[in-house]
Amino acid sequence: VANQRLVEFKEAFLELHSYEQAQIYYDLAPETRHVVIGILTDDELAEVFDALEEEPAAISELLEEMSPRHATHILNKMFTDNVADILGEMDADEVATYLSLMPKDDANELRQLIEYDDETAGALLATEYLAIDPNYTVGEAMQYVKKEANEAETIFYLYVVDEAEQLVGVVSLRDLLTHPDALPITEITNTRVIAAHPADDQEDVAMTMRDYDFMALPVTDHANHMIGIITIDDIVDVIDEEAASDYSGLAGVDVEIVDISPLAAAKKRLPWLIALLFLGMSTASLISHYEALVSQAAILAVFISLITGTAGNAGTQSLAVAVRKIALNEENPLWKVILTEITIGLLIGVITGVTIFLIVGFWKANWFLGLAIGISMMAAITVANLAGSLIPMGMNKIGVDPAVASGPFISTLSDLTSVLIYFSIAQIFLSNFVNQH
Amino acid sequence: VANQRLVEFKEAFLELHSYEQAQIYYDLAPETRHVVIGILTDDELAEVFDALEEEPAAISELLEEMSPRHATHILNKMFTDNVADILGEMDADEVATYLSLMPKDDANELRQLIEYDDETAGALLATEYLAIDPNYTVGEAMQYVKKEANEAETIFYLYVVDEAEQLVGVVSLRDLLTHPDALPITEITNTRVIAAHPADDQEDVAMTMRDYDFMALPVTDHANHMIGIITIDDIVDVIDEEAASDYSGLAGVDVEIVDISPLAAAKKRLPWLIALLFLGMSTASLISHYEALVSQAAILAVFISLITGTAGNAGTQSLAVAVRKIALNEENPLWKVILTEITIGLLIGVITGVTIFLIVGFWKANWFLGLAIGISMMAAITVANLAGSLIPMGMNKIGVDPAVASGPFISTLSDLTSVLIYFSIAQIFLSNFVNQH
Structure with a gap:
């Protein structure tokens, strides 16, 4: 970038929205970035970095391209919620370096912000809010x-x-703009303030802001001291993030990071698959116990995947509804959930069971076999349905994110119970349908 | 509600946030609501109804409790995006009644708004924006x-x-507030405007507003005429809605409506389950072809659910990643997707295949059986992986929402391919492991 063109570049760059500036800045080669750092003011650079807020780790690397003093100046001009996120990605000694170069008050404030747990209101708050005295007038x-x-x-x-x-x-x-300057501020102050506490779950904060259509929410400590605010743009990111995490949970794979090499992708997916393979082995070893039964009636093998598959599908549906209910805080007492899910399971199970009874009966001209499979299907679906609801609820009770009870886990687990039910029932009916066969 | 207490009620009610007012209003008995309608002004009622924006159908019922003229007055005071949603829920003759009672300009504007398709920028836009002349000063x-x-x-x-x-x-x-009154507005006007068009997908609009941290986005027609704005509170709802719909898709059940009777729940879940049952029947009839094989080697039955289950899990992971990529518009050329997914599938398949080969080899002391199962596992996973990616991509290409390619569908489909692969390979190895057995 030559000297004349530098001026032109700067002019064009500053015309862009900070989000676009951030994308360009991030994509530059380190040497070019070095030149750009030289021509932008600290305020301008701070705005670029604030627009990269979703990638705190990337910002921490970009800061290493500058002198610690320069980087600290920029951090001082950024919003505190973003700075806290960035410091949260650094080693302890890097954090100490930056904080030591800052004004003492700023450093103390940031020390406190870094302490808040991830995914809480504390981790989202910024301290750049407008605070006024109760004695002010509108003017x-x-x-x-x-x-x-x-x-x-x-x-x-x-x-x-x-x-x-x-x-x-x-x-x-809005109220300030539509009232006369002389009016005491108390006349237009809303004293029924809805506030969050630093330890509140970010999902609950998001829900409140969505319901109330708030643009920002104050955060106070338990003595009602004002600590900071959470703004809607961060909440939009939270909602997106929580949705991706629920989705990842259901699929048994982290879908957040999509653009990675096949090797990295395989590495991310394998642990779950191998863990589930071992769970699947218990199903295999259970069937192994019934090998003699299968030798007598090979027809039993025909319906294994149909029963495990259908029960797994029903369990996945029930899981998804349960996880959603938990996310919406629509929790009912345990006995009611059990009763509801057993009812749904039985309703679905009976209809599916009768359907398969008729199909198998006509197809194989073997009504006892149809009966065995119909009853197995009904029982397997009811159990899978119950497991799909109770497991995420139980996890939530003991403080584990219910989203990790993934769809693949529920369907692999339901394979085990379905096979157990199927062969137990088949054994009872065996003499009937084998004779008929 | 007695007369003295009515005054108190009104006072307390108006102190509440409109979201809270809306919840209370909605939960009242119709007779009580009738009393409340009598004591609130049209402006106050309009605010209550605006806060119920997420339930346009409910508002349309609430409006029927008033005279058409009164209801029209309230509609006229509400934001146009909400009014359009409400009219969208009504019968044509109801819409005609309300529109005929409105000022002509308002009615025409609304007629145009109702025309926009659901889930587009047009369906989200409101016409209550601030428009100024380019010749204005800041003051x-x-x-x-x-x-x-x-x-x-x-x-x-x-x-x-x-x-x-x-x-x-x-x-x-913000710029208006920080510049002197005499300054021409052109000095602080940003002319690089990012705008949406009415036909734009609501998800794309949401993505833009999230990335740029916009509080509102203008909507223009193709001749750049200003039509309206989309505000961030509606985008928060869109993100939530789209996430729930992706999640529902993956689970094969609509999780949006959670608080329903078991009968209604069963009704919602059954169609998918029965459809998948018939798909599962093709797997059963495929196994049925191999019944003689199973009679010879009942041990084959032991591993059916392990192979179909593991391939199904891998397919679900691959599906989730593909749907996410489509949602993020991170689409790669077809050949690249196929190559990537085959590579991931083979990597996962080889590792899983070797694992199961060793387990079965040791467990059953039958290395040929282990080999047959290991190879089947590898092939079944690779195919499921590929299907999990290509099916949603193909659906997206032909304009179908890829989220309807649900997890249960992919795993049921993968049961079929897995079983086909398994028995074909088992047949090849049969003489080896049956002899050894």
């Missing part, structure tokens, strides 16, 4: 907004904080 | 914002529209 508040607008992460809400640092109310910019 | 624009703030769906962006109704730029309220 004074407006002056304050104008002064601070460029520093704040959002200007749509002003948080009314008293001298004890406690959050006492919220004023919307 | 004039600010006056305009103050005047219109209460009517606009968002005040964060002002759209600069010229006399030909064309969108020529955007100004953010």
